[in-house]
Amino acid sequence: MTADTVGGVWTYALELSRGLLARGWGVHLATMGAPLSARQRAEARALGGGLRVHEGAWRLEWMQDPWADLEQAARWLLALEAELRPRVVHLNQYVFGVLPFRAPTLLVAHSCVASWWRAVHGEAAPPAWDRYRDCVTRGLAGASCVAAPTRAMLAALQREYGFDGPAVVIPNGREVARFEPAPKQPFILAAGRLWDEAKNLAALDAVAPALSWPVRVAGACDGPDGQHRRPNWVQVLGTLPAPVLAREMGRAAIYALPARYEPFGLSILEAALSGCALVLGDIGSLRETWGEAALFVPPDDAVALRETLTRLIADAPLRERLAQAAWERAHQFPAQRMTEATLAAYARLPTRRPRPLAEESTCA
Template identity: 55%
Template sequence: MRVQRVMMSADAVGGVWTYALELARGLAEEGVETLLAVLGPAPGPQQRAEASAIPGLRLRHGDFPLEWMHDAMPAQDAAGAWLLALARDFAPDVVHLNHYCHGHLDWPAPALVVAHSCVFSWHAHVRGRPPGPEWQAYRDGVTRGLRGAALVVAPTRAMLADAERHYGPFRAGRVVHNGRRAEDFPPRPKRALVLSAGRLWDEAKNVGALAVAGHSLPWPVHVAGEARHPEGGVAGFDGLHPLGRLDAARMAAAYGEAAIYALPARYEPFGLSALEAALAGCALVLGDIPSLRELWDGAATFVPPDDPDAIAAALHALVEDAPERERRAALARARAATYSSARTTAAYLDAYSRLIHANHEATACTS
C-alpha cells in the first residue's frame, strides 16, 4: 500500500543519526515525507544543515534524556506524550521508532521499532555480565516497548537474536541491513595510515586495544569521533592521532585516503563506519564478533578484540603486503556494494506497506 508520511524518532549522538538521515533521503526520493523527532542532545548546526538538505524532511527536537542514559526512565512518560502529540498533528501512515520505550503506545498508525543496540546486549558482549539492578526499569520499559510494537527490525540477525534473548518474544521480527551510497564515499589515492572511527568513550569500539596495537605499527593510526561522553568525561588514548568529530565531507575524505580501516569492536550490531570505509576502498580489520562475521565474512580480516598483539599482527601483515591489502580492499568494496541505500529504502517501504495492510485488515475485521 502507498506510503506517504513516516514519523521517525532518532538521536543526534551516534550512528542512528546517520542511519535516519540516509533513510529519510531515500524515502524522499520515493515521494515520502518524513518527520524526524530527535530525542536527547539537540542536533548541532552541521547536523541541522544536513537535515535541511533533504526534501520534505521536518525536524523536531525534544529535550528528553535518551533511554540508555542513567536515570532517564522517569522522563520517558513525558517524552512519549510529546511524541504522541507530534504524531497526532503529522498524521503519519507509519511510526518508525529508533528507540524502544514507546513502541507500545496508542499510536495513530502502526508502529515498528528498530533494535540498533541496547544496554543489556552491550553489557553481555563488552563486560560479559548483565548490568546492575539499577537498570531493571530500563529493561522493563524496553521489553514493554518491543513487545508492544507491530514489528521489530534489526540490522543483523545477531542483533535481532540479542534483542529477542533479552526482551522477547516479539509479535514479529525482520532483518533489514543498513545501507549507504557508494557515490558518497569515493576512493582516493591511498596514504600509509590506518583509520578508525566511532565514539571514543564507548568501550564497545575498543579504541584502547587499537591504541596498544598502534605503538608497534610503522604507520600512524588516525581515529575520528567524539571523545566527550554525553553524560560527562573525555576519553583519550596515547599512540593515536585524534581527528575529532568530522563532518560528512571530511569523514568521507578520511576514509578515501586511508589504506586500512580498523574496528576491533567487542560489540557492533551493524557498523556503519566499516561499510563507509569499505565503499571508500579500505581493507578492513574487524573484531571477530557474530554481527561483523555475518556481514563481512570472506571480505575482511578478523581479529580477537581483546588481543592487542593479534590486532597488531593483522595490521602489520596488511601494511607489509600491498598486493594482499589491495585484494582485501577490493573484496570489501564488492561486499559493501550489496549494502546499498536503495536496497535499505526498498526493504523499509515493503515493511511499512505490510504493516499498513495488516492494520487495515484488522480494522476491517473489527468494524
C-alpha cells in the first residue's frame, strides 16, 4: 500500500492497515512525500509487527516539478513488488496506476488537483497542469479498479479525466472507540491545512472577531512548496498528535469547516464522533455524507458563516440536537465497514498479468 505523509492519506492508510491486520493480512506500507516524523513512526510501530514500513521521500504528483522523483518512486515500487509478491497493490496516488505490477491494483482517489482547482477557482486548471492531468488520466485507466470515498468524488473523476472504468464508492471510516464526547466547552474548533485554499479556514479567521466564542484551528501554516498562511484572529494550535486533537474535539461544542473542496473529510467524521455540532461548506460531497446532520453555509459567504455560528452559539438546544444527529450519522462510517468494503473490492479484482517493461514509465 502506498501512502503519503503530508495529509489525510496517512490517517486513512493507518486506519485501513489496522483493520487489515486484524483480519490476518500483512501490510507493507510504502511512504513518500516527506520523511516520516517521529510521531508517524510511533503511530506505525503501535500497529505491531504485521505492518512493515518502507520509507521513501519522493515528491508527490501534485507537488512542484515532481517528475524525476516519480520516475524513481516508480522503479522503487516495482522493485518492492517483485521482492514482496503481494496479493494486491493498493495505490493511494494516481500516477502509479499505469505501472506493470504483477498483482491487481486498487487505486483510491482521495482528491485531485483538477477538481480542487475547479472548486477553489471556479474554472478548469490551467495548461501548467496538463502534464499532471495526463498522468492522472493514464493512472486511472491503468488500475484494475478505482475507489472513491464519495459519489461526488467519483463524478469528479468522470468529469475531469473522462474516467469510465471499473469503480466503487468506499466511504472513509474511523475507529469509533478512539473518539469520545467530553463535557462541552464554549469554543469553536477547526482542523486542516491553513495554507490550503480548499479548506477555506481564512473564512473562519475573517469572522472570528465578530463571534463571542474563540475559534481554535489545528493544522499547519506552511505547505511543502513554500505555501504560508498565518491567520490573525483564530487561535492556531499547530499540528497536534492524534490523541491530543481527539481530546480537543471532545471538548469543542462546535466544529466548523466551511470548505470549498473536501472529497470526504476525515476530520469532520472525527469531530462528529466526538459530539460536536457541525457547520460545513455547502458542497456536494459534504451534503452527500452528512445530509440533515449538519448546518451548511456557502463557502464564500462570510455573512452566512458568521450568522450561522452566532445562531448556534446562542442556541444550546439546537447545538445539542445537531451534535446528536452528527454523532448518529458518524456511526454509519466505522473503520470496520471501510475495511470490509475494501476487502470486498480486493476480492473482485481481476487476475493481473504484467505489461511490457516499456510501459514502466509513469509520466516521462
